[in-house]
Amino acid sequence: MRALVQRVSEAAVRIDGAVVGEIGPGLMILVCAMAGDTEAQAEKLAARIAKMRIFQDEAGKMNRSLLDTGGGALVVSQFTLAADTSRGNRPGFSAAAPPDEGNRLYEHFSKALAGQGVEVANGRFGADMKVSLINDGPVTIWIEA
Template identity: 75%
Template sequence: MRALVQRVSEAAVRVDGQTVGAIGPGLLVLVCAMAGDDDDRPALLAAKVARLRIFRDAAGKMNRSLLDTGGAALVVSQFTLAADTSRGNRPGFSAAAPPDRGEALYESFADALAALGVPVERGRFGADMQVSLVNDGPVTIPLEI
C-alpha cells in the first residue's frame, strides 16, 4: 500500500457539493492499494501512520505522533498514487489494485486506524472528490508498506 500523509490544521472532502468528511488538526491520508497487497498491509500502514512522529513537541521538534496529539485523520482513496510515468506523458495505473480489492483494502486501513484510537473521517471510494486542506508546515510524507 502507498500513502501520502499531510500534516494539516484542517481538511475536508466534498462529493457532489456535500461535505462527506472533515477534520481539524491531524493528518490527511491519501491511500492507494497496490496490486498484490495482502490483507496484512492495511494494519501495518495504519500503525505507521498513527505513530509517525511528525507533530511538534514543546521544543518545536517533530517528535509527536497522531496518537500523542489526539488529532484526527481524513482518509481518502487515491489510486493515482500508483501512477507509472516512466514511458511517455500519460501515466499508467496498472500497478493499482483492481477497484473491488482496492476498496476492501482502503476500508480495512481506515478501520485499522480507527481501532488504534484515531478519530477517522473518510472520503467516498471511487467518487469524484474535491479535497481541501491547509497543510501545516508544510509537512508531506510519502509512505509505502
C-alpha cells in the same frame, strides 16, 4: 500499500458540494492499494502512520505522533498514487489493485487506523471528490508498507 500523508490544520472532502468527511488538526491521508497488497500491509501502514512522530512538541521538534496529539485523520482513496510515469506523457495505473480489492483494502486500512485509537473521517471510494486542506508546516511524507 502506498500513502501520501500531510500534516494539516484542517481538511475536508466534498462530493457534489456536500461535506462527506472533515477533520481539524491531524493528518490528511491519500491511500492507494497496489495489486497484490494484503490486509496485513494495510494494518502495518495504519500502525506506522498512527505512530509517526511528525507533530511538534513543546520545544518545536517533530517528536509527537497523531496518537500523542489526539488529532484526526481524513482518509481518501487515491489510485493515482500507483502512477507509472516512466514512459510517455500519460501515466499508467496498472499497478493499482482492481477496484473491488482496492475498496476492500481502503476500508480495512481506515478500520485499522481507527483501531489504533485515531478518529477517522473518510472520502468515498471511486467518487469524484473535491478535497481541501491547509497543510501545516508544510509537512508531506510518502510512506509504503
